[in-house]
Amino acid sequence: MNKERSSPTVVNCPTCSAPVTWDENSPWRPFCSKRCQLIDLDEWLTDEEEQEAGSGEEKS
Numbered sequence: 001m002n003k004e005r006s007s008p009t010v011v012n013c014p015t016c017s018a019p020v021t022w023d024e025n026s027p028w029r030p031f032c033s034k035r036c037q038l039i040d041l042d043e044w045l046t047d048e049e050e051q052e053a054g055s056g057e058e059k060s
């Protein structure tokens with residue numbers, strides 16, 4: 001029952017939707033590359049910062 005060779009698990013990169021084979025050849029999975037991983041992390045951090053800044057907008 002070893003069918004992994006003929007049908008590898010493939011996921012889509014959350015950042016650019018590129019197909020990523022889920023094995024040791026893809027160290028950045030589920031991202032296709034380190035760059036996409038950093039982009040996703042950066043967006044996540046930026047979103048956090050925007051939420052904080054929006055809470056104290058009215059100030060005179």
Ligand SMILES: [Zn+2]
Binds near residue numbers: 013014016017
């Ligand atoms: Zn990508």
